[in-house]
Structure formats: structure tokens, C-alpha cells
Amino acid sequence: MALAADTPKDSFRLSMLIYDTRFRAITIQVIVLILVLLGIGWLVNNTIENLAAKDKDINFSFLFSRAGYDIDQQLIPYTNDSTHGRALVIGLLNTLVVAFFACIFATLIGVFAGVLRLSKNWLVGRLMTVYVEVFRNVPLLLWILLAFVIFSETMPEPKDFKTTQAMVDAGTTPAAQMILFDSVAITNRGTNIPAPLLERPLGGTEAFGVPINFSVLATLLVIAGSIWVNYLVRRRAKAVQEDTGIRPVTWWKSLLILIAPTLALLIAMGFHLEVPAFPMGENGVSKGFNFVGGINVAHSFTALLIALSLYHGTYIAEAVRSGILAISRGQTEAAYALGLRPGRTMSLIILPQALRVIIPPLISQFLNITKNTTLGVAISYLDLKGTLGGITLNQTGRELECMLLMMLIYLILSLLISSGMNVYNTAVKLKER
Amino acid sequence: MKKSVFLGTLAATTMLAGFAAAGTLEDVKARGELICGANVALTGFGAPDAEGNYVGFDVDLCKAVAAAVLGDASKVKYVPTTGETRFTALASGEVDVLIRNSTWTYSRDTDLKFDFVAVNYYDGQGFMVKKDLGVSSAKELDGATVCIQTGTTTELNLADFFKANNISYTPVTVGDDSEAQRQYEAGACDAFTTDASGLASNRTAMADPANHIILPEIISKEPLGPVVRHGDNNWGDIVRWTYYALVAAEEKGITKANIDQIAASTTDPEVKRILGLEGDMGAMMGLDAEWAKRAIAASGNYGEIFEANIGAATPIGLARGLNAQWTQGGLQYAPPFR
Structure with missing residues (x-):
């Protein structure tokens, strides 16, 4: 008599890779992975072969050769004798400085507009709606071009600020005048602002080709110290308030601590402002082509900054609005029941909770701002795309190397920003126990 | 996942397609069209006219090459390139020449x-400035703002010139001629620098050409010429000798108008060789016997092309100068057709 069927042996057959659901998923993944790797391998191989066919190689040594071109905006010293590598750094710093300020301004504008859009005041609310919808729905490039053209076409030329012999004879003044107590001149090329100068600077040194200014360092240290001492004072005031219910008066202490040391240091170093002006010739006739002295902020920078801030400010405004709307109405009512005024309800109750919702979209806006700085190429802003991906690429003919390097740098930059913001996100998110 | 493989393949195929194998002549013949990398808009050298057809000094050379290779001067496709994109376009095979x-x-x-x-x-x-700037020499440009096209040799010469004269400047880098012209006219820069011929060409396109002067200093040597990819020597020979055929034609007095008459009556052996009446010059490059004759007939000889597009009678008004025939004290000199 035959026994009941044998228990099936746990043998493995090749067909199980397809028909057995336990293996099928893995099979598909392995196949796809192999295909992807093959595809990548083929792309790399293809590139190398084609380069070889054109007698070219991949070589980054151009980064150490003389650049030979000039850059108008430089945060660290650079001349045309510097290397292409240093031009890359100049471009990267230009990218970072515009991205940094654009992130700050876009956040300020965004929070402001986002909160006001929910205002009970009909006019204010509608105005913010118009701002958000108009700026968000027109391409960023157009805003950049518009901002730049407005500056370059409507502002007076530098020569309009000059005093000519004829003006001296006739006793008239130039067609264009400086603003803010004759300290700032806006021309069609840039904004000339006063430069801070020191009579008795503390000197400086250089590390890795980057100059380090001790005066600036000392000032920053003093400011940081003041803020820390002020924090101690406030903490003590809070402790006293907890104990006795009476908060000691601290505003004059804070004011003194925050301002006095910095002021004393600056006076000790002989701080003064150098106002931009045309060089004077004989009889009060101005010479030269441009303002000399002070700092010249090119309109390519200003226009890019304004356009980026206003455009991305709308997205941040929407993120802020959605964050606020996500907080239950009960929170507001509870705050009102405790007698808090609407302003303090917003700053103490709603915004801190809304931040949890706002931060993730904010991170992506910061990333977008950083990447969108490359659009500055349209108005000749020499950022990383303008130096490494523009002039260096053209003068050396190393397209592949420059492009790869540029992509790598933007990738690293984005990853750094997003990991930094993620740390902040972890700090503000709801702590669940 | 699968999508990315597909896209990757697509990208790779495009790259492969973009890389033209050695044999540009065969490619051009098979395509029935010459793809010529031209200027975006530089009046006189290469710019679209009112009807949108490309005309100019450089464009006529494209036509001559097309006539020599394809037998029809109109079978040219012009790809506008900027100072930044031109070499990539050539290297990638987007243009033939x-x-x-x-x-x-x-x-x-x-x-x-x-x-x-x-x-x-x-x-x-050279440098161009507005008359009312009161500058008569480039050495007086200390502290000036200068508009400069990016990706050009002029960018580097400019830096060298100011350094050599120990004066300073602020560069405004722009993408192409028309943008440079706009910025210069708007007063965003005091001076505009590029090749002297380019300045003359740009000046004619301005609203008030008389108010701009080109400063006397010529700060560099800029030999401008047709470029082909390295490695395809036969194609290089075709472009080179088409050009020299135009130069030799001027030297020998062959013009667009009298070419048939000369072909019928000439006794000069070199002219006979150029016009394909004797020997097998064309076959040596893979072309037929009458290649040079067609090239000359397309827009005329070198002198005719010069005078028609940029010569003294045109608004650009350039003198032959260095570009006169060697017999006239210039540098244009065709090696012997032999």
C-alpha cells in the first residue's frame, strides 16, 4: 500500500526563479540591477572610446595652469595670473554669497507674505495673494532679466555724476546726484556703497591662499561674546522671574552689553567709511570713468539677488501659509482664552508648531535657490557656472572635466545644505516620548 | 529603473550619433548638405539678412565649399554659434566646418x-569707445569698464594688455556680439573690445555709427580662419584648397563674371589646372574636375567676396590692408596649384 504522498522535497529548480513568488522579486531586481550596471558601463566605455577617437583624454591638470582672464566680483584676491582652480573658487564663493543672501531674504519675505496672506485685513490679504501668484507663475529667468534691465536702463551712467569744466564755469551741478547723504551712488553698472576702513588694523595672515583679517576676526569674536553675555543676563532675569514673579529690568543692560564693546573696539581700530567718489582734477573737475573707493556691487549681483528672493519668497510664503493652516484652530482659541494678543499668539503658539510643517519644503526651496543661481549666466554674473563652466571651459576646451566637476560641486553643495537643514529639522520636530 | 536604462541608452546613442566617424566628405555627400558653423549675427561676416538668409564674408566661403563638394552653393545649412558654443559644436560633429x-x-x-x-x-x-568719452588711446582707459565676449582670445588679450600697461579695468563678460553691443550702447561699459573687423561691423549696426570711434591701438594678432576637426585630413584639404582656389582666382584675374570666358580661352597652365581643364586635381581630393570652378562661380574670387561684404564700398568699409594679395603688399598668398 502506497503511503500518502511524500512530503515535497525542498529542492530548488531554476524555474522557481520565475514562478515562485518568494524568488521572483529578487530575480527581477537582480536582472534590472545588471542591466543598469551594463548601461552605466556602456556609457562610460562609450565616452572613453569616443574621447580616444578624438585624441582627447580626461585630465584635470588645467586647474593648475594660469587662467589669464579677469573676474569683476571677487571675495578673495584673484588676478589673471591666478590658476583656473582659483577662478573656480572665486566662482564658487560668488555662487555661495548670492545663494546665502537670497536664502535669508526669501525666508524673510516668505514668512512675512505667508503670515499676511492669512490676515483678516482684506486688502493686505489680497495684496499678498497677488504678489504670490504673480511672482510664482512667471519664469524666474524673466524676473532676473527684468530686474537687470530695469537697473541698467533706468539708472544714470557714471559719467552723469561727473563735474565737467563747463559745469564749474556755469556753477551748475551734475545731472545725477548721490543719495543717502552723498554716500551711495546707483549707476547703470552697479551700486557704489561706502567701504568700511580701519586706521589702525590688527593685521592679518594668509592660510591656503585665503587671506585672514584679524580685525574682522576680532570684531566677530567681540560680537559673539556680547551675545553670549547678553544671553547670560537674560537667563538670570528669567530665573529671578521664576523665583519672585518680578522680572528685573534688563533692556539697558542688554543694550550696553551688545553695543558698547563692539563700538569701543571699532573706535580703537579707527573705524571710518570710505565714500565712493570720482577722482578730482584741477578746479573741481572730475576725472576717470568710474567711481573710485568704496565697494561697487555690480547690478548682476543685485538683480540676481532680488529676483531669486522675490521668486522663491512666494514658495516659502505658501509653505508658511500651509504650515499655519495645519495648526488646529483650537490652539489659537486656547491662546486667546489665556489672554494672549493675536501677535503673540502667532509668534509664541502658532509659528513654533507650524515650523514642523514648514521646514521640509523650506529645505527644498534653499536647494532650489542655490541651484538657480546658475541662471545668473544670463546677466553675466560670474558664479561657478560663469567661471568653471563658462570661461575656463571655453579657454581650455575641457568640456567633460569642467561639467563633471561642476556637477559634483553642486551635488556636494546641495547635500551639505540639506543635511544642515535636516539637523535643524530634527531640533524643531515634535519630540515624542 | 527601466526608464533610466532607456534614457541612458538614448543618451548614449545620441552621443554615438553625434560623433561622426572620419570621413566628413562622405557624410556631407550622403546628406546632400553642408552644415556650416556660422556667426549668430555679425554684419558683413555672417548674419541673416532681412529675408532670413545668411549672408557675409564667412558665409560665402561656406557656399564655395558647398559648391565644390556638392555642386550647389545653396545646399548649406547654417548653424549659428556663439563664442562659447562654437568649438563644442565642431568637436561634437554638429557642424562639418x-x-x-x-x-x-x-x-x-x-x-x-x-x-x-x-x-x-x-x-x-581693437577698442571702440563713444566719441564724447574724450579718449584717443587705449592706454587712457585706466579704470574703465570694458565689455568683452566670453570664450574668446580677446578676453585673454585684454587682460594682458592692461597688465602690460599697468592700468586697471572692470570686465563685463557677455555672451555674444549683439549682447555686447546692447550693453555698450546702454552705457554699461565705457569701451567695447573685439577684433577690429568685428568692431567695424558692430558699429554699422548701431543707431549712430558716427558717434563711436575705434581707437588706434591694435593689441593682438587675430588670424581668423575656417576650422575643421583634427584627424580628417582629406576634409581639411578640401576646405583649405577651396579657400586657396578663391585666392588664386583673384591673383589670376578669374572672376564670377569672366570664369566661363577664361575657361574657354586661357593658355595659362595653372589656370587650366585650377579650372579642371588639365590634370586630375579634383580626383586627388575625392572631388570631380570642376570643383574649383564651381567654388569660384558661387560668389566670386576672394577679392570679390571681400568687396561685396566688408569692402570699402559697404557700410563696414574695411580696407584690404593685410588681406590684400601678396602681389599688392598683403598676406593673402595661395600655394601653387600643381
Whole structure:
């Protein structure tokens, strides 16, 4: 008599890779992975072969050769004798400085507009709606071009600020005048602002080709110290308030601590402002082509900054609005029941909770701002795309190397920003126990 | 996942397609059309006219090459390229030949893997300023703002010139001629620098040409010429000798008008060789016997092309100068057709 069927042996057959659901998923993944790797391998191989066919190689040594071109905006010293590598750094710093300020301004504008859009005041609310919808729905490039053209076409030329012999004879003044107590001149090329100068600077040194200014360092240290001492004072005031219910008066202490040391240091170093002006010739006739002295902020920078801030400010405004709307109405009512005024309800109750919702979209806006700085190429802003991906690429003919390097740098930059913001996100998110 | 593989393949195929194998002549013949890298808009050298047809000094050389290779001067497709995009366009095979005011330099010839086959215009870099600026020499430009096209040799010459004279400037880098012109006219820069021929061309396109002067200093040598990819020597020969056929035609007095008459009556052996009446010059390059005759008939000889597009009678009004025939004290000199 035959026994009941044998228990099936746990043998493995090749067909199980397809028909057995336990293996099928893995099979598909392995196949796809192999295909992807093959595809990548083929792309790399293809590139190398084609380069070889054109007698070219991949070589980054151009980064150490003389650049030979000039850059108008430089945060660290650079001349045309510097290397292409240093031009890359100049471009990267230009990218970072515009991205940094654009992130700050876009956040300020965004929070402001986002909160006001929910205002009970009909006019204010509608105005913010118009701002958000108009700026968000027109391409960023157009805003950049518009901002730049407005500056370059409507502002007076530098020569309009000059005093000519004829003006001296006739006793008239130039067609264009400086603003803010004759300290700032806006021309069609840039904004000339006063430069801070020191009579008795503390000197400086250089590390890795980057100059380090001790005066600036000392000032920053003093400011940081003041803020820390002020924090101690406030903490003590809070402790006293907890104990006795009476908060000691601290505003004059804070004011003194925050301002006095910095002021004393600056006076000790002989701080003064150098106002931009045309060089004077004989009889009060101005010479030269441009303002000399002070700092010249090119309109390519200003226009890019304004356009980026206003455009991305709308997205941040929407993120802020959605964050606020996500907080239950009960929170507001509870705050009102405790007698808090609407302003303090917003700053103490709603915004801190809304931040949890706002931060993730904010991170992506910061990333977008950083990447969108490359659009500055349209108005000749020499950022990383303008130096490494523009002039260096053209003068050396190393397209592949420059492009790869540029992509790598933007990738690293984005990853750094997003990991930094993620740390902040972890700090503000709801702590669940 | 699968999508990315597909896209990757697509990208790779595009790259492969973009890389034209050695044999540009076969490609052009098979396509029935010459793709010529031209200027975006530089009046007189290469710019679309009112009907949108490309005309100019460089464009006529494209036509001559098309006539020599394909037998029809109109079978040319012009791809507008900027100072920034031109060499990538040539290297990637997007264009067959680049005839676009490009300066022959050592590193472009060697490191960028191109061949400059001839010099069709001997030029030098100059400066243009507005008359009311009160400047009569480039050395007085200390502290000025200068508009400069990016990706050009002029960018580097400018830096060298100011350094050599120990004066300073602020660069405004722009993408192409028309943008440079706009910025210069709007007063965003005091001076505009590029090849002297380019300045003359740009000046004619301005609203008030009389109010702009070109300063006397020529600060560099800018030999401009047609460029082909390194490695395809036969194609390089075709472009080179088409150009020299135009130069030799001027030297021999062959014009667009009298070419048939000369072909019928000439006794000069070199003219016979050029016009394909004797020997097998065309076959040596893979062309037929009458290639040079068609090239000359397309827009005329070198002198005719010069005078028609940029010569003294045109608004651009350039003198032959260095670009006169060697017999007239210039540098244009065709090697013997033998």
C-alpha cells in the first residue's frame, strides 16, 4: 500500500526563479540591477572610446595652469595670473554669497507674505495673494532679466555724476546726484556703497591662499561674546522671574552689553567709511570713468539677488501659509482664552508648531535657490557656472572635466545644505516620548 | 529603473550619433548638405539678412565649399554659434566646418584637437569707445569698464594688455556680439573690445555709427580662419584648397563674371589646372574636375567676396590692408596649384 504522498522535497529548480513568488522579486531586481550596471558601463566605455577617437583624454591638470582672464566680483584676491582652480573658487564663493543672501531674504519675505496672506485685513490679504501668484507663475529667468534691465536702463551712467569744466564755469551741478547723504551712488553698472576702513588694523595672515583679517576676526569674536553675555543676563532675569514673579529690568543692560564693546573696539581700530567718489582734477573737475573707493556691487549681483528672493519668497510664503493652516484652530482659541494678543499668539503658539510643517519644503526651496543661481549666466554674473563652466571651459576646451566637476560641486553643495537643514529639522520636530 | 536604462541608452546613442566617424566628405555627400558653423549675427561676416538668409564674408566661403563638394552653393545649412558654443559644436560633429571669425591659436590647434586650414582674414583686437568719452588711446582707459565676449582670445588679450600697461579695468563678460553691443550702447561699459573687423561691423549696426570711434591701438594678432576637426585630413584639404582656389582666382584675374570666358580661352597652365581643364586635381581630393570652378562661380574670387561684404564700398568699409594679395603688399598668398 502506497503511503500518502511524500512530503515535497525542498529542492530548488531554476524555474522557481520565475514562478515562485518568494524568488521572483529578487530575480527581477537582480536582472534590472545588471542591466543598469551594463548601461552605466556602456556609457562610460562609450565616452572613453569616443574621447580616444578624438585624441582627447580626461585630465584635470588645467586647474593648475594660469587662467589669464579677469573676474569683476571677487571675495578673495584673484588676478589673471591666478590658476583656473582659483577662478573656480572665486566662482564658487560668488555662487555661495548670492545663494546665502537670497536664502535669508526669501525666508524673510516668505514668512512675512505667508503670515499676511492669512490676515483678516482684506486688502493686505489680497495684496499678498497677488504678489504670490504673480511672482510664482512667471519664469524666474524673466524676473532676473527684468530686474537687470530695469537697473541698467533706468539708472544714470557714471559719467552723469561727473563735474565737467563747463559745469564749474556755469556753477551748475551734475545731472545725477548721490543719495543717502552723498554716500551711495546707483549707476547703470552697479551700486557704489561706502567701504568700511580701519586706521589702525590688527593685521592679518594668509592660510591656503585665503587671506585672514584679524580685525574682522576680532570684531566677530567681540560680537559673539556680547551675545553670549547678553544671553547670560537674560537667563538670570528669567530665573529671578521664576523665583519672585518680578522680572528685573534688563533692556539697558542688554543694550550696553551688545553695543558698547563692539563700538569701543571699532573706535580703537579707527573705524571710518570710505565714500565712493570720482577722482578730482584741477578746479573741481572730475576725472576717470568710474567711481573710485568704496565697494561697487555690480547690478548682476543685485538683480540676481532680488529676483531669486522675490521668486522663491512666494514658495516659502505658501509653505508658511500651509504650515499655519495645519495648526488646529483650537490652539489659537486656547491662546486667546489665556489672554494672549493675536501677535503673540502667532509668534509664541502658532509659528513654533507650524515650523514642523514648514521646514521640509523650506529645505527644498534653499536647494532650489542655490541651484538657480546658475541662471545668473544670463546677466553675466560670474558664479561657478560663469567661471568653471563658462570661461575656463571655453579657454581650455575641457568640456567633460569642467561639467563633471561642476556637477559634483553642486551635488556636494546641495547635500551639505540639506543635511544642515535636516539637523535643524530634527531640533524643531515634535519630540515624542 | 527601466526608464533610466532607456534614457541612458538614448543618451548614449545620441552621443554615438553625434560623433561622426572620419570621413566628413562622405557624410556631407550622403546628406546632400553642408552644415556650416556660422556667426549668430555679425554684419558683413555672417548674419541673416532681412529675408532670413545668411549672408557675409564667412558665409560665402561656406557656399564655395558647398559648391565644390556638392555642386550647389545653396545646399548649406547654417548653424549659428556663439563664442562659447562654437568649438563644442565642431568637436561634437554638429557642424562639418566652422567658418566664424575664429582665431588660430596654438592651444586650439593642438589641445582642442582642431585644424585651422587657412587664414581668410588677418585681424587684430581693437577698442571702440563713444566719441564724447574724450579718449584717443587705449592706454587712457585706466579704470574703465570694458565689455568683452566670453570664450574668446580677446578676453585673454585684454587682460594682458592692461597688465602690460599697468592700468586697471572692470570686465563685463557677455555672451555674444549683439549682447555686447546692447550693453555698450546702454552705457554699461565705457569701451567695447573685439577684433577690429568685428568692431567695424558692430558699429554699422548701431543707431549712430558716427558717434563711436575705434581707437588706434591694435593689441593682438587675430588670424581668423575656417576650422575643421583634427584627424580628417582629406576634409581639411578640401576646405583649405577651396579657400586657396578663391585666392588664386583673384591673383589670376578669374572672376564670377569672366570664369566661363577664361575657361574657354586661357593658355595659362595653372589656370587650366585650377579650372579642371588639365590634370586630375579634383580626383586627388575625392572631388570631380570642376570643383574649383564651381567654388569660384558661387560668389566670386576672394577679392570679390571681400568687396561685396566688408569692402570699402559697404557700410563696414574695411580696407584690404593685410588681406590684400601678396602681389599688392598683403598676406593673402595661395600655394601653387600643381
